[in-house]
Amino acid sequence: MALIRINGIPTADCPTSLLPYRGSKRALQFACTCSLAQQKGNTEMETVQKKLWGGRFEQSVTPAVEKFSESVSFDRKLYKHDIQGSRAHATMLAQQGLISMEDMENIISGLNEIERRIESGEFLWRTDREDVHMNIEAELIDLVGDPAKKLHTARSRNDQVATDVRLWCRDSMDKIIHKIMDFQVALIKLADSYKDLIIPGYTHLQRAQPLLLPHLLLAYVEQLERDIGRLKDCQQRMNYCPLGSCALAGTGLPIDRFATASALGFIEPLRNSVDAVSDRDFLLEFLSVNSILAVHLSRIAEEWVLWASEEFGFLTPSDAVSTGSSIMPQKKNPDPMELVRGKSARVIGNLTTLLVLCKGLPHAYNRDLQEDKEPLFDSTETVIAMLEVSTEFAYNISFNEERIAKSLTAGHLDATTMADYLVYKGVPFRTSHEIVGKSVALALSKGCQLSELSIAELRSVNPAFDEDVYKYLGVQNAVGWFRSFGSTGKACVMEELRLWKDKVVRR
Template identity: 70%
Template structure:
């Protein structure tokens, strides 16, 4: 037990206290729990090991200290503690925060969690005033407050990282102006599209990801502090003061809901999961395009890896891992959903298990976004290979059907005519633009000399004009919108 406990006494910078040190000896002589007044026996070693959360919830220390500062100031304003006690508490919290940041703070497993570690250390440091800090507060509302503050900051970090990837994609689009690539449906060649149009499709997806996160942020930005264990308190606290001090919109209206709600975390991980799926699709696109079969992109060596046995290999591993790590982000969401599925109101210790999937989801999504932006900045498009690939697949067939519609032919009829044109091309082993006017008129007398203005991928792309389409003017407008919105390409 002692060895495990020592491993759990981790400092903020990851260092550990050594067996036999004064810190580890403190653990062996267990101190009385801050909640231990009605207990006559200490918990067993197995229970202590199983129930501790300090090994992961110490990541909340900044938010815990911030909440305690706001709570102490409110208690003093309401006359529940003296101004002198408030000063002592705030000074002590400042000292503890510096010790944590400098790697000098010892996290103790026998103090269970981040809240008890900080409060007990504060008591060691300033004595009796520290014992007043928990007035009109429970660990239930305390952890809910810390967690919301942490998630709020995490959302801000992810949104910033999303913008960085969007900028990388827009810059990549600017560098490849005019490049036409095959567009696919069912992974079969469909119609020609501007490469810029395809890249901006991912920028649009990322923008919705950002919007979902910001929507989630607005819904989580309500303060649980002062809800106490579940029923509130009879003491004259001012929950609006603490809410304002912590940057929340307002206190949560219902104290039971305040301590038991984890909707904000589930919504957060749902938004993360959708972001991860979008990044996985981007990864799949680029992994395919980097293959010899496609050969459309060439990743730089700086974002590629090799094979331990095949010396010729150059693998787009970062994007394969982006694709793979989406699974764990979705798994984190499923973990949290399952955790909350059968919980009765109000707080239950099961909710201790909500932190790790959220922490993991955030770390993973931030990493996926960072490496995707890095990859986007370190690839080039193989223009020759793309041009050689464009004639395959009769990508201008739909534009040819539109030509007949312009001539007054019903679309279903024009669709049938062009289908027969494609069959003729297959027999002749040629492209639509290679068919003679006589060939075309054998299928419909409507065809005239102007039909060739609609054939070939360049002509086909130039004919797109609907809002949001891949036409040059439309895409130029889309690109300009994103340049202005993101402040890039200047």
């Protein structure tokens, strides 16, 4: 016999005859379990695969069904929250006199040992025990005996998994929020390093108006702050406890659902047992928030990928966050941000998967909901990775001020400010818009900037122009005239930057 490890975790003693097996790791794990049982005969096979729910069954499930149905290969991520919920449940059962204090102590001691074994890599995850819940409960029975058989009193896997997933999501949201904050700090530091840098702003990917670079970077920060708000809103709505709802109808036993909800940090128990076990709207909302966040990150990535190109040349990533080409030695690619842009598709796809999964399910619990875990885990892990690499990228880029300055002469970015000048002179805006349009056409015909047109040339377009018009022309002057709240004016942007720096310090 040989001990087989799947992803570093011991799974089963396997006959050495199977060691040259060429299938997947998951299939090998299953084959080992089945082969071991078959070698011991049919009686032993039923012993190996005996289910905690198998009292009415006379036959074991077939290997194909076993393999197809198991979820422990991915839902064991919930082990910590499953144990956390079981501790709270055992404590409540003892407080309500449904089990003795001694039984509770034995159960909690056994759960603590199982948690230690899992975290040290000693725990044997078995596919014949189906999922994380049955693996832990069966191991607990092996450890402490009959007291462990009392743990599932007034509890079903239906409310158990709904509780575990809510606990997991709540913790994961905290992680994502902290990662967003880290990215915000990187963006704020970047903005603080380039306080006076003017860049061309774009609409329709066409030159539009001049912007201070910090104004654009802080736009990213504002969007990310709304993502934090959405996560906190979602977290608040999901923070209600399903535990004690049992399979779908609750229980006739005198449990205290408010006690377990409080022990687990929930606001209160969910009020309807059918709703508690059957709806995954909290996951749909979480994955929706992740998708919006992923879209924000993808848009930032797209902008930075464009700006790193030779055509723009506005920013340069350091070698530490760039890759090269296998064939073109001159290439330096901003691949991390291209992957951020690409991975947003996975996050959006996970939301779509879950929406389709849930759309046709009758109430209450259906086994289809086992399939909610992998999209949930992948969405969360992908978003965290996207945030981490975006933060790393932000700390490893520099903006090419000389190249940006040269780009500001194209596109007549001061045209709108020129129109505002005419408004100050009493010209209706629609008229001033037309006048400036003709002035731009004149400048284009002469191959010059608006600021390079003489006063005589400007007055040939309209007599409202005077010598003071030049105070409004050129990107430096144009930016100086912005003064509305939230605009790109220097005073507004510096105040915004100061407020964000203060907010970061207070966190």
